[in-house]
Amino acid sequence: MDFAAINPLIFFSTMVAASIPVLLAALGELVVEKSGVLNLGVEGMMIIGAVCGFIAIYHTGSPLFGVLASIIAGGLLALIFGILTQVLHSNQVATGLALTLFGLGLSALLGQPYAGIKPPTFPKPDFGLLGDLPVLGQLFFKYDYLVYVAFILVVGVSYFLNRTRGGLILRSIGENHDAAHALGYHVVRVRLAAIMFGGGCAGLGGGYLAMIRVPQWTEGMTAGVGWIALALVVFASWRPYRVILGAFLFGGVTLLQLNLQAVGIKVNPAYLSMAPYLITIVALVVISGSSNRLSTQAPGSLGRLFHKTM
Amino acid sequence: MTRNILQKVFAILASIFLTFSLAHAEPAKVGFIYVGPVGDFGWTYEHDQGRLAVEEAFGDKVETSYVENVPEGADAERVLTQMALAGNDLIFTTSFGYMDPTINVAAKFPDVKFEHATGYKRADNVSIYSARFYEGRAVIGHIAGKMTKTNQIGYIASFPIPEVIRGINSAYIHAKKVNPDVEFKIVWVFTWFDPAKEADAAQTLIEQGVDVIMQHTDSTAPMTIAEEKGIFAFGQASDMMEFGPTARLSSIIDNWAPYYVARTQALLDGTWESVDVWDGISTGMVEIGEFSDRIPEDVRAEAQAMADAISDGSYHPFTGPINRQDGSAWLGDGEIADDGTLLGMNFYVEGLSGSIPN
Amino acid sequence: MLVFERRREPSRFWTAITPVLAVLVTLIAGGIMFAILGKNPVEAIKTIFWAPIFDPNLSAYARPQILVKAAPLVLIAIGLSIGFKANIWNIGAEGQYIMGAILGGGVALAFYPLEAWWIFPLMIVSGIVGGIAWAMIPALLKIKFRTNEILVSLMLVYVSEHFLASVSLGLLRNPDGIGFPGSRNLQHYTSASNGELFVGTGIHLGVIVALVSIFALYGLIRFHRLGFQVRVTGQSVRISRFAGVNPNLMVIFCLAASGGLAGLAGIFELSGPAGQLSIDFNVGYGFTAIIVAFLGRLNPFGIALAALLMSLTYIGGDLAQFMLNLPSAAIQALQGMLLFFLLSMDFLSQYRITIKHWARG
Structure with a gap:
């Protein structure tokens, strides 16, 4: 009947594991948006990743193949979006929405024979003595491989965006594609690469759901995670490390609500579920209102059409 | 005068032919409308297992069909109307939210029989069924x-x-x-x-x-x-x-199969009438x-x-x-x-x- | 090498021909998919695209239903297109649709069981107000804090969905519904019912209003000063200032128009075909309308055609499911393909493709 019944250590480690799908998808979308492209098809790419990862791990029994299949499937679907929006100049918002529709349909078709099947277990790393450490063991050494991969990826993306020349080019393209083009950068090529990276990340996030978190394949199993990822990028104000914070917030609120119920504290699930979105809006207001435009990190060309002028 | 007689003879012949062909060639059509995908391995999956049991039990005498992922509300009413128009004789509507659409469509098609799961509104051609x-x-x-x-x-x-x-x-x-x-x-x-x-x-x-x-x-x-x-x-x-x-x-x-088979049998026998069924372990529904x-x-x-x-x-x-x-x-x-x-x-x-x- | 050159004006010929071309390509690609699924491709295509309009048994009902299903898409897309022209991006129409239905339905149900002539108009106006109020949140935040309206309006969709779940299980739950979720059915409340206007067609007031909105938008864009201002703002906010446009007022106007029409669509749908407010009341019209607006190239008549085409695939898709046992997933994938082809072929009307030889030296 009280908060004390919620063990903070266990709560934390469950939250970490639960936040991985949305964390991966949001991280990918962050890179896409940093390049100035808004892809609303995250949900579609995630679920394609989920079904392809599941099919691969089921047939090969190899977690590595499952992971690769998830990434490739998400990336390929993203490539459709990339070609349509970057080469054929279709509208990004509409194309992203169509991508979600297509992804949901295609995944259900591909997955039909795989409903109700249990996949092979996904192995966890063994840290030996480290895992037995009090507190620290529970906090850091009890996860499956992809959790560590996800966090390394966050560090990598942050390093790439802020410390490398490639990251600088990507950001400058996102900030002002005409200027970047004038400087001789390949706007379309860079954006295509970013879009595919985003698709791969989303696919991996979906794969995590189907291979580890749930683990099974069911039609429509992403149940809106992809849309939360979009919210998360905004919440994080386009900074990779804040994506972690946001993923914990979004995942944590759901978990907190379940935990509060389980220990008998009265909550209104509907209002609690709204909270992360309202917080995101507030965060957006705060960063947009701040006087220093550069501190907002919002890409200047986000969602705008680029056409090469000779 | 002769033309009149000829017309009558034709009419009689045509009606005999129609009855004949209906009785022997046309299978009864049984439709199902689902709120989720048949692959959910839960609620909708079990209803679809019931549908397959009907196919199994009656073979060529019955033809079944279904529409999945139908949102409750306006879309359900449209899908039900189309199924009735397409000649379904018996339609199972398998979610609570289909209640009002089922009643509406049933009023427009008095010759089509409906079975609504888990609701509480009945009509002469609408049965309700649920499981304890x-x-x-x-x-x-x-x-x-x-x-x-x-x-x-x-x-x-x-x-x-x-x-x-x-x-x-x-x-x-x-x-x-x-x-x-x-x-x-x-x-x-x-x-x-x-x-x-x-x-x-x-x-x-x-x-x-x-x-x-x-x-x-x-x-x-x-x-x-x-x-x-x-x-x-x-x-x-x-x-x-x-x-x-x-x-x-x-x-x-949830085992809907015995109920679906029994109701289809009643349809074929011409003994179908509106019922209010709330069955449990005894009939095998649970x-x-x-x-x-x-x-x-x-x-x-x-x-x-x-x-x-x-x-x-x-x-x-x-x-x-x-x-x-x-x-x-x-x-x-x-x-x-x-x-x-x-x-x-x-x-x-x-x-x-x-x-x-x- | 192939070179794309932007046309100064979109080609009229290609503008007219690309949608037809896109549908044809979809038919081929879709046919291949159906064949892979083991269905007769010709029959499947015929059932989806032809049967709802021409089948002797089904078309009498399906034809007006295409209009009924297209009506909310048209209403919402018409509103959105105004903003899109001015580069103001409301993608939260789904939320405004929900809030319009909740406020309008809530107001009507507050008077239940009173029967009076003024309840219906009051309900409709409340629906519009609900949509506008919800759209004013991104509008005011944009004016005051320069917040991105795409993201705020999208966030508000989720908030409204949770709110919908909450009211249909709580505040607006039918007290006579023995504990089941969902509001009273407005179809059974004469003063609030948006019933069919022509017997057996299902056509309700919303369809007529959608039709009117098409011409209203055409008139606005073509003949009214506001239409000019919208277009100028879309080209450049700076230039629009010289043309005497107040950009802030433009943001308010565009979001109010799209939010109000989305709310209107919501309340028409609730009081008419849907009847009942429940957890699953919204079925994605707000998002589909965004696609419809672009497929229609932000032109009112184009929007009408695009909405009819989408609506046709929904209705034909239902038919294909129970007549041919096609899974609903195949219909979704087909719709996705159709959209891809329509969006990508738009390219042909905007660009000229020429072959250029590598120049040496």
Whole structure:
């Protein structure tokens, strides 16, 4: 009947594991948006990743193949979006929405024979003595491989965006594609690469759901995670490390609500579920209102059409 | 004059031909409309198993078809009208939210028969049918009460509606009866189907010390988590054996097949009429899945005895004395709950903690 | 090498021909998919695209239903297109649709069981107000804090969905519904019912209003000063200032127009075909309308055609499911393909493709 019944250590480690799908998808979308492209098809790419990862791990029994299949499937679907929006100049918002529709349909078709099947277990790393450490063991050494991969990826993306020349080019393209083009950068090529990276990340996030978190394949199993990822990028104000914070917030609120119920504290699930979105809006207001435009990190060309002028 | 006679002869010949061809060539058409995908391995999946049983039972005499993923509301009404226009003779509408659309369409097509699941509005050509799942919950509640070591049982509930509340009460009463120390931890997830969220709910409950999980949601995720964490769980809607070979103790299976076959038979025989059916274990609409070997012999026997008693009518899961959560009397000693109260049940029984969200 | 050159004006010929071309390509690609699924491709295509309009048994009902299903898409897309022209991006129409239905339905149900002539107009106006109010949140935040309206309006969709779940289980739950979720059915409340206007067609007031909105938008864009201002703002906010446009007022106007029409669509749908407010009341019209607006190239008549085409695939898709046992997933995938082809072929009307030889030296 009280908060004390919620063990903070266990709560934390469950939250970490639960936040991985949305964390991966949001991280990918962050890179896409940093390049100035808004892809609303995250949900579609995630679920394609989920079904392809599941099919691969089921047939090969190899977690590595499952992971690769998830990434490739998400990336390929993203490539459709990339070609349509970057080469054929279709509208990004509409194309992203169509991508979600297509992804949901295609995944259900591909997955039909795989409903109700249990996949092979996904192995966890063994840290030996480290895992037995009090507190620290529970906090850091009890996860499956992809959790560590996800966090390394966050560090990598942050390093790439802020410390490398490639990251600088990507950001400058996102900030002002005409200027970047004038400087001789390949706007379309860079954006295509970013879009595919985003698709791969989303696919991996979906794969995590189907291979580890749930683990099974069911039609429509992403149940809106992809849309939360979009919210998360905004919440994080386009900074990779804040994506972690946001993923914990979004995942944590759901978990907190379940935990509060389980220990008998009265909550209104509907209002609690709204909270992360309202917080995101507030965060957006705060960063947009701040006087220093550069501190907002919002890409200047986000969602705008680029056409090469000779 | 002659032309007139000729016309009459033609008319008679044509009608004979029509009757002949209808009786022998045209199979009866039975349609189904589903709220989810047939591959959900829960609610819709089991209804579709019922449809397949109809195909199996009647072969060429019956042709079945279905539309899946139909949202409740305007789309349902349109799909139902189209199915009626396409010549379906009998249509099963398998979700509560199809109630008003079913009644509307049935009024427009008096010759087409409709069967609506889990609602409460009837018409001359609309039957209603539902299952007394609380009977099954009494049996698994008994098993859960016996099997828990921590005396903590977790319950993943979908929406606060009478059907779900009834199940919680029934399970709790029977767990408490065999284990006075038992406590229920109830988590409302506000969804029928969201594998990730249901998995999170199961995880949370386990962290809170439960060692048996019951669910009233459709995905198999909680069973999978229970298996992973080495605790017990029960299959819901379908058997779910393959998702928890060691965790699964038993299951409550929705078995619509006997009812669907019987109603199709009535259609073919011309004896179909509007009925109000609320069946349970006795007709096989609610099936108790095979008991796991991990349940001790004597508990298995007790559970079986309870299922048998419910089935032959000698025992009703809601038999007094039962008090409401606030301590006020609901059923006196030996009193049996009436169906009206059960259908609209909106209160917890005494002993359950927490409150029903709204 | 192939070179794309932007046309100064979109080609009229290609503008007219690309949608037809896109549908044809979809038919071929879709046919291949159906064949892979083991269905007769010709029959499947015929059932989806032809049967709802021409089948002797089904078309009498399906034809007006295409209009009924297209009506909310048209209403919402018409509103959105105004903003899109001015580069103001409301993608939260789904939320405004929900809030319009909740406020309008809530107001009507507050008077239940009173029967009076003024309840219906009051309900409709409340629906519009609900949509506008919800759209004013991103509008005011954009004016005051320069917050991105795409993201705020999208976030508000989720908030409204949770709110819908909450009211249909709580505040607006039918007290006579023996505990089941969902509001009273407005079809059974004469003063609030948006019933069919022509018997057996299902056509309700919303369809007529959608039709009117098409011409209203055409008139606005073509003949009214506001239409000019919208277009100028879309080209450049700076230039629009010289043309005497107040950009802040433009943001308010565009979001109010799209929010109000989305709310209107919501309340028409609730009081008419849907009847009942429930957890699953919204079925994605707000998002589909965004696609419809672009497929229609932000032109009112184009929007009408695009909405009819989408609506046709929904209705034909239902038919294909129970007549040919096609899974609903195949219909979704087909719709996705159709959209891809339509969006990508738009390219042909905007660009000229020429072959250029590598120049040496």
